Amino acid sequence: MIWSKEETMSREDMTALQTARLRETVNRVYEKVPYYRAKMDEIGLKPEHIKELSDLSKLPFLTKQDMRDTYPFGLFAVPKEELVRIHASSGTTGKPTVVGYTRNDLNMWTECVSRIAAAGGATSKDVAQICFGYGMFTGALGLHFGLENIGAAMVPSSTGNTEKQLMYMKDFGTTLLVATPSYALRIAEVAQQIGMDVKKEINLRIGLLGSEMLTDAMRNEMNKAWGEDVLVTSNYGMSELMGPGVSGECEYLDGMHINEDYFIPEIIDPKTGEVLPAGEKGELVITCIKKEALPLIRYRTKDITRLIYEPCKCGRTNVRMENLSGRSDDMLKIRGVNVFPTQIEEVLLAMDEIAPHYELVLTRKNHTDSMEIKVELLPDKMTDSYQELEALRNKIVHKLRIVLGLSAKVTLVSPNTLQRFEGKAKRITDLRKDGE
Amino acid sequence: MFIKQLSVFIENREGRLEEVLEALKREQVNIVSLSLADTSEYGVLRMIVSNPEGGKEALKAGGFSAMLTDVLAVKLSHRVGYLQELLGAICRAGINIEYMYALSTGTDDASIVLKASDLAKAEAVLRQDGVEIFTNTDLAKMS
Numbered sequence: 001m002i003w004s005k006e007e008t009m010s011r012e013d014m015t016a017l018q019t020a021r022l023r024e025t026v027n028r029v030y031e032k033v034p035y036y037r038a039k040m041d042e043i044g045l046k047p048e049h050i051k052e053l054s055d056l057s058k059l060p061f062l063t064k065q066d067m068r069d070t071y072p073f074g075l076f077a078v079p080k081e082e083l084v085r086i087h088a089s090s091g092t093t094g095k096p097t098v099v100g101y102t103r104n105d106l107n108m109w110t111e112c113v114s115r116i117a118a119a120g121g122a123t124s125k126d127v128a129q130i131c132f133g134y135g136m137f138t139g140a141l142g143l144h145f146g147l148e149n150i151g152a153a154m155v156p157s158s159t160g161n162t163e164k165q166l167m168y169m170k171d172f173g174t175t176l177l178v179a180t181p182s183y184a185l186r187i188a189e190v191a192q193q194i195g196m197d198v199k200k201e202i203n204l205r206i207g208l209l210g211s212e213m214l215t216d217a218m219r220n221e222m223n224k225a226w227g228e229d230v231l232v233t234s235n236y237g238m239s240e241l242m243g244p245g246v247s248g249e250c251e252y253l254d255g256m257h258i259n260e261d262y263f264i265p266e267i268i269d270p271k272t273g274e275v276l277p278a279g280e281k282g283e284l285v286i287t288c289i290k291k292e293a294l295p296l297i298r299y300r301t302k303d304i305t306r307l308i309y310e311p312c313k314c315g316r317t318n319v320r321m322e323n324l325s326g327r328s329d330d331m332l333k334i335r336g337v338n339v340f341p342t343q344i345e346e347v348l349l350a351m352d353e354i355a356p357h358y359e360l361v362l363t364r365k366n367h368t369d370s371m372e373i374k375v376e377l378l379p380d381k382m383t384d385s386y387q388e389l390e391a392l393r394n395k396i397v398h399k400l401r402i403v404l405g406l407s408a409k410v411t412l413v414s415p416n417t418l419q420r421f422e423g424k425a426k427r428i429t430d431l432r433k434d435g436e
Numbered sequence: 437m438f439i440k441q442l443s444v445f446i447e448n449r450e451g452r453l454e455e456v457l458e459a460l461k462r463e464q465v466n467i468v469s470l471s472l473a474d475t476s477e478y479g480v481l482r483m484i485v486s487n488p489e490g491g492k493e494a495l496k497a498g499g500f501s502a503m504l505t506d507v508l509a510v511k512l513s514h515r516v517g518y519l520q521e522l523l524g525a526i527c528r529a530g531i532n533i534e535y536m537y538a539l540s541t542g543t544d545d546a547s548i549v550l551k552a553s554d555l556a557k558a559e560a561v562l563r564q565d566g567v568e569i570f571t572n573t574d575l576a577k578m579s
Contacts, residue, residue: 377445382501384443384480385534386473412478413447416499 021289113146116248124151138243188225217349255320438506440488459498471537509570
């Protein structure tokens with residue numbers, strides 16, 4: 001269902017609303033955030049230069065590095081006393097990025113998540129189990145409050161102990177699962193190992209998957225594992241912008257609806273920073289136009305997507321973003337060819353003979369890259385013929401070569417030997433060093 | 437009458453073979469004969485065992501990719517040229533032998549396990565020649 005009237009505004013009204021909110025935000029940021037004011041002053045830009053929506057492209061970008069440089073609160077536009085919540089990214093490299101919320105920010109966040117959850121089919125009758133880690137990570141609490149606001153019964157089971165997750169799902173009658181795509185598949189796999197038929201014993205109706213890209217192939221795997229009737233949608237967000245709730249798919253599964261009254265999207269060429277024409281693929285840049293504590297302007301998400309301005313069959317008129325096709329920093333350059341891990345994933349997941357898990361290892365010898373991909377056989381689809389095993393391996397090599405234009409070494413491994421993930425999957429190991 | 441061979445995929449990694457044997461031991465599955473080729477990255481361990489179904493379940497539960505394949509277990513007499521004669525008959529019938537290995541029966545005779553492109557036809561050819569073919573019951577007695 002459509003949660004709010006802002007989701008069906010006319011383009012004209014939306015532009016007017018966005019323009020007013022953008023001007024207000026730029027004024028406030030210029031006044032309250034010395035770091036960003038300096039960036040504007042450097043190029044001689046004043047808040048009064050921002051009159052139209054198209055003036056957005058005059059504003060300087062912000063990146064994750066800016067957040068690190070101003071750690072912890074340097075980009076905040078309100079005094080600390082006005083904060084009611086602080087979250088942070090995991091910070092695997094260097095200092096974490098810190099985000100803060102005022103009371104209004106939290107209300108807005110809840111509103112945004114309620115919208116995308118409702119678009120994904122959630123109702124007050126659902127029992128919603130959240131298999132995201134509760135803590136500094138924004139994913140769990142964001143979805144939690146948005147779904148609770150809709151009236152769903154929340155099961156904050158967090159991550160880990162997959163057998164117990166299954167017990168809750170069965171005993172509490174979970175109808176809606178929040179998880180990363182890889183963990184949702186992992187849960188189904190564990191169910192199979194302990195002899196539980198999830199299609200019969202668990203009454204799942206909705207999968208709200210996020211925090212990781214959902215490819216079509218992954219969605220098919222989800223439906224294969226959990227049932228064809230389960231509505232599996234993908235949603236998008238990042239803690240710097242708010243957390244989950246920036247955008248999400250509706251039942252037509254044709255791109256994620258962006259909450260445009262709060263976030264203005266742009267697509268740029270990641271190399272030049274130039275704004276690309278509507279419909280082209282590039283890096284997503286988001287400007288927060290209603291946030292109080294951390295109103296990031298032109299934040300470079302590093303996510304690669306395309307914007308779809310045509311209205312959706314569901315009746316929403318807001319712009320949609322295609323499911324991500326990669327992150328600009330996930331992009332691998334292998335023997336000079338640009339490769340997104342999702343391309344590899346699509347090839348592997350489309351094959352019935354192998355499990356939806358893989359590991360990619362990149363090495364370099366004598367200045368030549370080599371790519372090894374380990375794929376898992378299925379426990380009950382075995383062949384005892386070397387000829388057939390070699391034929392399977394050659395088929396994978398061949399399909400990868402067609403899609404990537406590169407040849408890879410494919411290694412077959414036993415079922416359940418590759419690592420499984422509860423949060424974001426890390427399937428790529430790049431061992432290449434410069435100068436080798 | 438075909439017998440069930442238990443096959444399992446093993447990647448070439450230290451200790452992997454032992455894990456297979458460990459899983460079978462835990463379920464009290466006895467190995468009568470086995471064959472494993474020298475390959476570089478992975479191998480298929482083929483076995484004749486006391487309880488093929490139980491062995492397959494034990495391996496699957498242990499995270500292995502395992503399956504049962506129909507094969508022929510043929511009793512040979514210890515005589516020069518006998519195997520050649522048998523294979524000659526199979527060959528003339530236009531049947532291709534995919535693999536073959538020795539079967540230990542615990543008696544003085546020699547025996548083999550063989551997998552052919554057309555197993556039923558191979559069996560008929562051998563029976564015509566009066567060759568003795570083992571059944572699953574015979575194998576259960578051996579182990």
